[in-house]
Amino acid sequence: MAAAADSHGLTFRQDYFGDPAAWAALAALLKATFGIDVSIQDRFGGPDPTSMPFGYFDADGVCAANFSAFSMPMIIDGRLVRTAGFQSGAVRPQWRGKGLYRDLMNRAFGWCDEQGFELGILLTNKPALYEPYGFRILPQHRFVGSPPPVATKPAGRARALSLDNAADIALIRQALHTRTPVSPVFAVAAQAEMFLLNSAFDASIRLSLMEDWEAVVAWTSEGTTFELLDIAGKSIPPLSAILSALDQHPDHVRVCFPPGKLGRQATPEPCPSDISLMIRGDGANPVSGPVMLSPMAEF
Ligand SMILES: CC(C)(COP(=O)(O)OP(=O)(O)OC[C@H]1O[C@@H](n2cnc3c(N)ncnc32)[C@H](O)[C@@H]1OP(=O)(O)O)[C@@H](O)C(=O)NCCC(=O)NCCS
Structure with missing residues (x-):
């Protein structure tokens, strides 16, 4: 678990799922932002142990902003590709427009590059947000x-x-x-x-x-x-x-x-979907022909 310099009076924390209060604070952020309750994962053994969350917290422990990476190895055209998925991207309304998400994206993508992931993958209704970081849409069929x-x-x-x-x-x-x-x-x-x-x-x-x-x-x-x-x-x-x-x-x-x-x-x-599948990196260059990520793997 790591804590680092403040931004806008918030404290940066990485790899914080070992702290149940911080995990609950992320669940509250995602409930408020997307209306989904990820804490039900506690019934199934908790969050993905490969998760690497990057977040900003206020002095009361409220999670103001988060972006998480996790490992999701994929088979692509017969080859096992080291793939990182990105999820749980959200900033509470009062902290938006201050560059927090940019900071978290840079940290998460930088971390994945350091770890040697060949491919990044995410699902989003805002593809323009990720294009500057090298993500491109992979049409789904x-x-x-x-x-x-x-x-x-x-x-x-x-x-x-x-x-x-x-x-x-x-x-x-x-x-x-x-x-x-x-x-x-x-x-x-x-x-x-x-x-x-x-x-x-x-x-x-x-x-x-x-x-x-x-x-x-x-x-x-x-x-x-x-x-x-x-x-x-x-x-x-x-x-x-x-x-x-x-x-x-x-x-x-x-x-x-x-x-x-x-x-x-x-x-x-x-x-047909408002949600785009996006990929970043060389790992999917061999993708030939139509693909779809199973809805059971959606994140
Ligand atoms: C989208 C969201 C995470 C942005 O957070 P933020 O902290 O306000 O973003 P930042 O201030 O760090 O801006 C980062 C960059 O994203 C751009 N951006 C922000 N909102 C955007 C949007 N809706 N569409 C496209 N680009 C957007 C900014 O212009 C900025 O670009 P720049 O780096 O070239 O200046 C936040 O508005 C949010 O939580 N929205 C609701 C949940 C959501 O949509 N999450 C993403 C789902 S994939």
Whole structure:
């Protein structure tokens, strides 16, 4: 944990998640700014241990400004790429326009460069904020198609998992820690916390265990459309087996990651969103073809 020179009467702190009061102060900043409660992560084992938060605090311990980096190794075109994600960027209104965020971005990007990360990645509704720091938009595509023929081999029945059940949470964590990347083209190789947090934030997301494949499938179903968000598993079942195990009979299937491992052709279509995926660094130069970061990895 480090404290350093004041700015605007505030104290700079880095790597402060070991201090529960400071973590709670960040959660309060994010609640006030984005209306989300990241403290529910405490139910799942706390924040990502690789997180490196950079923040400014006032004399009462209020977190005035923050920007965090964390490690999120990715598989990109078959190669493991040391990737840093950036998240939790916010400044309380009374401290905006004073250069605090510029200072925190410089510190966070500088730290990541020192650590040897090849690629930086973030999601934002303000891309112009990050362009001066070398970030560029990577357009996202989801992959749509008709369902495959019904599986000929019995796929076994999937079991619904619940985040209200400690044993299920442990099972999901285990699956995330031993997962094979869901795509060789563009996928998270290791990162558990966002998958759990995103599941907790969105009640429409369903998690199901396909025991035979040791795979946790994250999905939604709306009308006649089945949406496959992610698969955390030791192996990736084909789409036909997934639909059979989940007893789903959709007219349309939408896959939120490059679907090469699913044994089914799909057509990429631009993903409508106010949020841009941005990358910085050389690590993603080999990205060829359409990609999407699974919504379960969103941060
Ligand atoms: C966006 C936000 C973090 C900026 O914080 P801030 O401390 O006021 O920013 P700074 O004063 O350090 O300004 C840093 C730079 O960003 C620019 N900037 C600020 N707000 C911006 C915006 N909405 N869009 C584009 N650029 C912006 C500033 O002009 C400045 O540019 P410069 O370095 O060339 O002078 C703050 O307004 C905020 O918390 N907004 C709500 C949450 C949010 O949008 N977070 C970012 C989500 S990815």
